[in-house]
Amino acid sequence: xxxxxxxxxxxxxxxxxxxxxxxxxxxxxxxxxxxxxxxxxxxxxxxxxxxxxxxxxxxxxxxxxxxxxxxxxxxxxxxxxxxxxxxxxxxxxxxxxxxxxxxxxxxxxxxxxxxxxxxxxxxxxxxxxxxxxxxxxxxxxxxxxxxxxxxxxxxxxxxxxxxxxxxxxxxxxxxxxxxxxxxxxxxxxxxxxxxxxxxxxxxxxxxxxxxxxxxxxxxxxxxxxxxxxxxxxxxxxxxxxxxxxxx
Ligand code: PEP
Numbered sequence: 001x002x003x004x005x006x007x008x009x010x011x012x013x014x015x016x017x018x019x020x021x022x023x024x025x026x027x028x029x030x031x032x033x034x035x036x037x038x039x040x041x042x043x044x045x046x047x048x049x050x051x052x053x054x055x056x057x058x059x060x061x062x063x064x065x066x067x068x069x070x071x072x073x074x075x076x077x078x079x080x081x082x083x084x085x086x087x088x089x090x091x092x093x094x095x096x097x098x099x100x101x102x103x104x105x106x107x108x109x110x111x112x113x114x115x116x117x118x119x120x121x122x123x124x125x126x127x128x129x130x131x132x133x134x135x136x137x138x139x140x141x142x143x144x145x146x147x148x149x150x151x152x153x154x155x156x157x158x159x160x161x162x163x164x165x166x167x168x169x170x171x172x173x174x175x176x177x178x179x180x181x182x183x184x185x186x187x188x189x190x191x192x193x194x195x196x197x198x199x200x201x202x203x204x205x206x207x208x209x210x211x212x213x214x215x216x217x218x219x220x221x222x223x224x225x226x227x228x229x230x231x232x233x234x235x236x237x238x239x240x241x242x243x244x245x246x247x
Pocket of ligand 1: 010164168169170171172208209210211229230231232233
């Protein structure tokens, strides 16, 4: 089954006009493997600038959006606004949104549903904390977070799942390729049993958590790892090597 490799960069709340312009030059020069879908998660104030600096072959994502189209929701942005800016993707359910901003499984699912209905593509993040892993709850947590979305989403064709163990995010502690593959395979099995065999075969599951140019190739060689969501290293020139990790 030919799942197109998909690499996302998550710039988080980093960058300014000058550094983003420099980074865009690096990405434009690449070269980026044309067989890999690239999605840059950019801070909201710089979405238009980033869109204008990068070629159309590089997709741009917001890092959050709300669950309704418009209204009295001070500080929020809607999928309709993103579409209006020619932004085609959004990252939802990142562990920082869950932990720092208190986003629940249910809110994230509502956001995913609305973003899809408005025509955005979604990177939906899931993953366990260190405490949950040590308590043997990795699969239970990932399945619970996925089920919340699956209870509401009927068409998965515009969804990418990012499995991001929280203990590996920004810590330099990457999951081993075997640890990541084990969870990705379990998730795919969950999709087979709870959604459909077709969705399980087609859905792309990214790994995220301290991915670098040094470890990306070994991870990319695993059969159920269909790309990456990259934080820190997406702000550096080595992101080009990560995009090109799949041999
Ligand atoms: C992330 O924020 O999604 C992430 C994976 O960060 P990092 O690559 O820095 O661990």
